[in-house]
Amino acid sequence: MEALNTELSLLKESLSLTKVMGNIPVIHSDTTHCICTVCFAELIIEKAKTRKIFSVVYGALKVRETVKKCPVCKQVYRSEHLPEIVQAGCNYAYDCIVEAGRLRFIDKRQISEIQHIFNAGYGLNISQTQIRRMCYSFLRYLGRFHYHSSEQINHTFKNQGGHILYVDSTCEGRGVHLLTCIDGLSGYVLYSKKIKSENNEDLQTAFTKVKNMFGTPLCCVHDMGNGINKALDIVFQGVMRVICHFHLLRDIGNDLLKDLYRSVQKSLSKHAIYAGIRYQTIALEKAAGNRKKAEDLFFSFFDTCSNNTDFHDTI
Ligand SMILES: [Zn+2]
Numbered sequence: 001m002e003a004l005n006t007e008l009s010l011l012k013e014s015l016s017l018t019k020v021m022g023n024i025p026v027i028h029s030d031t032t033h034c035i036c037t038v039c040f041a042e043l044i045i046e047k048a049k050t051r052k053i054f055s056v057v058y059g060a061l062k063v064r065e066t067v068k069k070c071p072v073c074k075q076v077y078r079s080e081h082l083p084e085i086v087q088a089g090c091n092y093a094y095d096c097i098v099e100a101g102r103l104r105f106i107d108k109r110q111i112s113e114i115q116h117i118f119n120a121g122y123g124l125n126i127s128q129t130q131i132r133r134m135c136y137s138f139l140r141y142l143g144r145f146h147y148h149s150s151e152q153i154n155h156t157f158k159n160q161g162g163h164i165l166y167v168d169s170t171c172e173g174r175g176v177h178l179l180t181c182i183d184g185l186s187g188y189v190l191y192s193k194k195i196k197s198e199n200n201e202d203l204q205t206a207f208t209k210v211k212n213m214f215g216t217p218l219c220c221v222h223d224m225g226n227g228i229n230k231a232l233d234i235v236f237q238g239v240m241r242v243i244c245h246f247h248l249l250r251d252i253g254n255d256l257l258k259d260l261y262r263s264v265q266k267s268l269s270k271h272a273i274y275a276g277i278r279y280q281t282i283a284l285e286k287a288a289g290n291r292k293k294a295e296d297l298f299f300s301f302f303d304t305c306s307n308n309t310d311f312h313d314t315i
Pocket of ligand 1: 071
């Protein structure tokens with residue numbers, strides 16, 4: 001098994017172009033045009049430049065691009081293939097940005113972990129600052145891709161018979177609010193924006209953008225906040241409105257049970273029962289293996305008890 005692992009790691013290392021070729025390999029990427037497409041004159045070489053590029057698939061490599069120019073109409077011809085791999089003026093290929101974003105936001109890796117994966121897995125030594133930048137670039141490209149796909153998203157909405165707009169914003173302390181608009185049927189996040197507060201102006205601007213991109217929804221689902229209510233009234237006039245069940249129950253719960261809840265909280269705290277429960281919870285999580293297993297065990301115990309009449313007789 002150990003020999004196999006060594007073989008595999010040697011094979012993986014040998015796949016890097018840099019390892020195979022010794023120094024960083026130089027790849028040529030030139031335009032395929034020899035004749036000007038406008039005036040049919042023979043192209044001349046304007047300049048040749050070499051860029052160092054880092055790629056997940058190819059490793060570190062140098063790309064030499066010959067830029068041509070029409071001597072008559074001055075039209076410039078660049079490589080057609082290079083812009084598909086890397087953005088102009090950037091050293092990190094699009095596949096690095098995708099991999100960094102995937103590791104950060106899907107696998108939920110820390111920046112230092114991503115740096116290690118790039119180094120050990122792809123032979124690329126990239127600084128943490130650069131990895132952080134690539135993660136932001138990933139989000140920026142993802143956002144642009146999302147908005148450019150609005151036509152396909154609308155096509156999905158048409159096929160499913162329309163969409164239901166769920167709206168809410170959240171914030172930490174006095175920080176900015178993160179407004180999010182979701183389609184309740186497909187689960188697609190349609191729009192997300194940082195706003196200073198749930199003020200009418202920002203909300204109206206945001207909802208108008210959603211309306212322009214994805215049309216009028218069948219129904220809007222929201223909480224009981226004044227800001228969101230007023231802005232929806234203006235932008236989606238006449239559209240059916242539903243108050244979110246969770247927010248409604250929480251509000252009613254506050255009105256009916258808030259004082260009772262506080263007194264139970266105080267009582268538990270006063271008799272150090274909170275600390276006892278926490279101690280038992282940690283012990284159960286440790287015995288079960290993790291929090292999820294402990295929760296499953298806890299609720300299956302109560303399910304058993306609720307189906308067992310002997311248990312009810314004993315309490
Ligand atoms: Zn020309």
